Every structure is written in C-alpha cells, then in structure tokens.
Amino acid sequence: MADEAPLRLQDHLCFAIYAAAHAFGQAYRPYLEPHGLTYPQYLVLLQLWERDDRTVRELGDGLFLDSGTLTPMLKRMEAAGWVARRRDPRDERVVRVTLTAKGEALRRQARAIPEALGCAARMAPEEMAPLRDSLTLLASRLRGRDEEAG
Amino acid sequence: MADEAPLRLQDHLCFAIYAAAHAFGQAYRPYLEPHGLTYPQYLVLLQLWERDDRTVRELGDGLFLDSGTLTPMLKRMEAAGWVARRRDPRDERVVRVTLTAKGEALRRQARAIPEALGCAARMAPEEMAPLRDSLTLLASRLRGRDEEAG
DNA sequence: CGGCGTTCGATTGCGCACAATCTAATCGGA
C-alpha cells in the first residue's frame, strides 16, 4: 500500500547536504585550481593559517579525517612546497606539520576567496550564520556526541 | 594588520556543509553496510525506486554526477544484482538502468532507514524542511543557475 | 629493567569524484 513512494530523493535532507557539498566543491574550483590547490587541501591550510605547527592528529580531529586520508594529502602538499612535515624530537611517533614561506604567502592570495564565494552564494552573512550553526549541531548529533547538550 | 585571522575554519558555511555531509555518510553506514550498499549507491536506488528504467544521463543529472563516476558504480551494482544495464535498441548510445527483483526487494528493507536517520539527527521534520530548502537554494545559486528565480 | 597496552602515523585495498579524452551512434544540413 504505502509501499510506493517511500521518500523522493529531493525530499531528503541528507541529499540536499550532499548536493550542496558538491556544489561548493565546484564553486571553489576556479579559485583554488590556479594555485594548484584542492578544496580539502585548502581546509588544511585554513587550519594552519589560523594556528601553525599542528600534528597530523590535530589536523584530522579538526577536519574529521584520519591518517589514511591525511598522510598522502600532506605528502602532496609538502611536494608542492606549502608545508613541511617532521617528526617531533620529543615524541618520535608524532609528525608536526608547519607552513613554509610559500604556504604563508598563499594566505594573502587566498584572503579574497571566502568573500567571492559568499557573493556566488548570493547570501548575506546574517543568513549564513544560522544555517551554518544548524548544520554544525546536526552533524554533532549524527556523530552521537552532544548527549544532553541542550 | 588584518592580515591575521582571515576566517576560522569553524566559521565557514562551506566547512559546516562538508562536515555534515561526512557525518551523514558515517551515520548511514551501519544501516547500509549490512546490505552491502554504499551511500552513493543508495542514492541511485532511491531514484530508481521512485521511477524505474532511467538512462545513465538521467541518473547523473539527478545526482550531479557524470559517467566517469556512474559507469563503474553501476557496474558494481549490476554485479551485486540490484540493477540491470542494457543499451536502448532505439538509440544504441543510451544505456538504460532498471531494477532487478533483488533491487525491488531491497526497497522494502530500506523503508525504515530515513526514519532511523531522522531519529539519529534528533530533528523534527518541521525543522528539516526549511534547512533542506535553504541548502537546495544555496546549491542552485552556487551552480550559477536560478538567475532571477526570486 | 622488562613487559604490556596504548598511541601515532603509515600502508593497503576499495570505492567515490572529476577532468580530459575517446569511440560509437545519431542528427542536421548542404
């Protein structure tokens, strides 16, 4: 009976998020590609621009990525000359990632990007903030965190 | 001067979307993995459950994916027995994708998934709809569509 | 000191995603 029409693809919140993530990736491309950057690499640099000298684990905690993703990405970024990777002498298990001069310089060229994307989205900052906060809360609930954080 | 602190990672709407997409992928995993499904494959099935017998292009238009992604994915889904792929006799360029009996049967088992995820998100449908609509509009703007659709 | 469990990151294998390129089929106009 109700066996038909379980839920249309377009009705799914998860698909709206999936599609928006793809659209953002595509929207960033023309701004990042001239620098040879990909979007996930840009996210790594955003973290390092905010605070330099982070471990692989710290970067992964911030982006929800593990070493299986980060290790090869950071090696590519090292080969491109934006970051340096070296073992912490005090704990040889830890790899610390730092910006090079080239990675620092990229920061200045990248400052215009967020504003450009905001224009492409044609959305005012006042609209973006609650949307962002709703999504952050949703993600934290999906991860099973936040317990009684209400 | 203002050269420091361009924008923190956590302030970016794009990152909130990126992180929410990942969180959804992880949240779906325990429901899909027992069936041997991945999340993008589930999206393909959602489209076919809604209306069977679609071309690769139609599936790609709905999911914003191209043949480079869909061709191998559909081959895996065919190998798993959920769909069949065959050339349209009237236009040999076109590949039509149809559900098998096994793919139809999976539909019934999958009916409980959206509700389960809604519970995991701990979000009422009345909250989800506007969030979904905001994201869909945002994505359409980022794609450069929608022109004066206000 | 010696041994055990933990932590860190690297590695492997698989699947998604996209740009670029290719081939075959179809369509359209001279």
Added chain:
DNA sequence: TCCGATTAGATTGTGCGCAATCGAACGCCG
C-alpha cells in the same frame, strides 16, 4: 547521400575518503 557537429557512455589518471592492519615509539606498572 555524405560530412560535420553533437550526444551518450566508457576509459584513464589523479586525488579524496575510510576500514583494517601494521610497526615503531611511548608510558606505565611491577
């Protein structure tokens, strides 16, 4: 009818993403 342009998928190469596994380094406890 023939030729060029277009369209649909397939293919190739590169990079992201995750589960599972591994080995080295560390910390603790006796």
